[in-house]
Amino acid sequence: MTAVRRMLLRLRAVFLFGRMQREMDEEMRAHVERAADRYMARGMSRAEATVAARREFGNATVIASDARDARGARWAEALVTDIRVALRAMRATPALTLVITLTLALGIGATTAIYSIVDGVLLRPLPYRAPESLVVLHDVQRTDRDLPASFPEYVDWRQRTTSIFSDVGALIWHGEVLSGSGDAEQLQGAETSANVLSMLGVTPTLGRAFRADEDLPSAPRVVMLSDDLWKRRFNADSTIIGRSITLTGQPFVVIGVYHASPTAVLPQGNTFAHGKAPDFWEPLRLSERNSPRGVHYISVIARLRPGVTAAAASVRLAAVEGQLEKDRATTHGIAMLPLATELVGNLRAPLALLLGSVVLVLIVACANIANLLLARTTARRRELAVRAALGAGRLRVTWHVLLEGIVRATIGGVCGILLALGTVSAARHFLREIPRISEVTLDVRALLIAAALSIATGMLASLVPALRASRGDLVSDLREGARGVSGGRDRVRHALVIAQIAVSFTLLVTGALLGRSFERLTHAPNGFDPRDLVTASTWLPDSRYPDSVSQIAFNTRLGDAVARRFGATNVALTSDLPVGGGTSGDITIVGRVFAAGQAPMVQKRVVSHGYFSVLHARLVSGRLFAAGDVLGAPHVAIVNEAFVKRWFPTESPLGHQITFDWNTSGPQTIVGVVADVREGPLDQAAPPAVYAPSEQVPNTFMNMIVRTDRDPSGVEAVYRDALREIDPALPVLQVRTMSDWIASGIARRRLTASILGAFAVAALLLAAVGLYGVISYSVTQRMREFGVRAALGAVTGDLVRLVFTQVAGWIVIGVAAGAVAGLAAGKLVSAQLYGITQTDPWAFGASAVLLAIVGGMAAFAPTWRAARADPLEALHAD
């Protein structure tokens, strides 16, 4: 008990050191004052009384010291003093302190932040039951890979793969407008086949999940709500089960509530890109009748049967593919991808590179700290030897050095944590379009590992020479003096610096390759001018807009209403936005015969008359759509140059007829050819496309494109007003600028490029810091040599050259080694490159120049010091 008590008091003494001191001072001052009062009462003057009282009291300092000892405060006092000494030592070497703080901050901060992001976005398993056996099935075609499936295909796949998959389900992303209680609100959810929820392991927290027959077109409308929506809109009222709510004008019976994990992203491209969980699940009530074979828009998820490996599944899928080819006279194949790969892309290669870089940057940071502290402690050997000679105990000397290390490490570590926090929150802010990024938090384990590693390195590096010094190799250390440095240790130091340069060069090159690809991609010709474009969309329910006439009438009316505000030449409609996936399907060309299943596959677009002029697309030949191209008039179509190159390489397509096989009756005559607007992903060549006029061909999902310098909210207000006027029950979907839409399509590339770029910058800074440390140390050691040289007639230029030759040597060797590694790393990311090769001279050259500049800057201050070497001073310095 007393031991514990004493320890507590001692701890209190540490923390309340200042307060205790003040209290003791006050108590003793009061004592002296009271004694003085007594003397004054006896008739002394105040001055005499004070002197007498002080004399009576005795030596206050000695008493205070005795008193403190009695309170167990000596230990605390010693610690405070030691920390003060350590802080003074740090102030005395500001450059070293700055460099170590920077190194620790970068080493701990950058690596932890980047690891946290990579882990949160890419590595953490999906929050589904047994996520590793979940796969996604795609349609594969001659020209297009990874198409969504059509409904009949999905049915075929499900029926014929029962030996491979325990479950096959369909899913599409779907918007609804909730109205009835409070303001109408746009929701985003999913329509799925009845089995998808149980396949993913999503169980209702209230009510029930879908029954097997609820995804039939004839089934009554039911819906499951996310718990978030349920709390927000229905006050977590459990009587909601069985009640009817209104979604986009239709009654739906609520059957259940489920927990929506925000990390539960689902497949289907950009719509899920914000990492938002679906607000609701509805059964996908489709049939082959309302969803023909040519319309590809369904994501197919499947779960591998236990014991079936991915490789075995691929082999059996190929057999199914062959069977389907015969039975359905089709060339569409099946491709299988793990769900995780589908969601974040095949990032294995860049991921390996990223995680490798985390380790490398950490090693470089540790090497830096070791390097700097070794240099520092070696330079202090004489000081330590003197201290030991004056009688400081071995423990005391070691303790001092260690404490200095601890204080430095603590400051650097705190900066590192702040840097990591800042980087993570910046990433969450600036990389919003990356799936799951909103869930990224600082990984505490990674933080602890990085901090422990770099701090331990620092302590070890400072401790080893200290132990040596305290062991009492006094005579040689005293004699050796400040020049006590061994050549071997220098070589290790230099090798470390060169390794650092090589690592940072490799990362710079990789970052530059990806950054340049990204840059090229964002500036890739789209065939249209994406500036000042805002898009918005809505969805027409089949039930209320059942036929061509009503759908066409609606689309025309909406377009006109918005055009009244922005001008007819600035408003266009299209069934799919450019630079995305889009809807594709087969066409036939009248008068040509294609083998079964060999019919041309094209991107199909239904667009309003103004589409090409609003996008600033170029007409190559023929004409654009005109006012006469309406329902009832002869069917017309426009094709793009890719189409012409493919199927009309030698003749003009104008006047030829094609069948669209998509909600149209009879063939369409090609009346115009336009330059390619990118109707597919940015990083692929423009696909062949066929356009039909929206006043002639109906479509239930139309995107509006408005050319305006107003921001999206201004467009949204107008769009909303127009909709309300025409049909208040319809939702306003996806209002955004065209630039945002394009950016979301290449978000994944942006993430990889940003992360690697951040690493490259961190590594570059670390290399600069290391370079500075080593050169600075080396110059200090050689000051006498420089002085002698100056005395012998060397001019400033000679001295500068002396230092810079060494630095340039290191950089050249480092860059050469880094270039070799860069070529290997380039191979790893070659799949991610666009428009450049992995040996892109620009990336290599710019990286080398940047490194040389930064290296030169790091060497500048020490070189300047060397150049001003004073012969006299140098000769006098021991």
Added chain:
Amino acid sequence: MAKPAPLLQGTLDLIVLELLRSEPTNGYDLAQRIQAVSRDVLQVNAGSLYPALYRLEERGLVKAAWKETDTGRRAKVYSLTAAGRKALESQRAEWARFAGALSHILKRA
């Protein structure tokens, strides 16, 4: 006035505890009271008194609190704890035995 006698080793703690038992008080008054109660025979200086007080406080025999005095000064007032009371009893008994033995020896001489 006779020269004040030096304190016997180890007796200061006992004196402090005894005086604090009758009345909690501050350091200055304690010093004055030691002198007064012993009829000026014992004099204790600040250099011994305060370390003794802190030692007793650390051992948990006395506790201290800041109080306002009649003259308006802030003073640190010490008082006995339960443990202090117990320690006082045992030390008092020990002292009585020691003093008895000592006077017995001296009387015989």
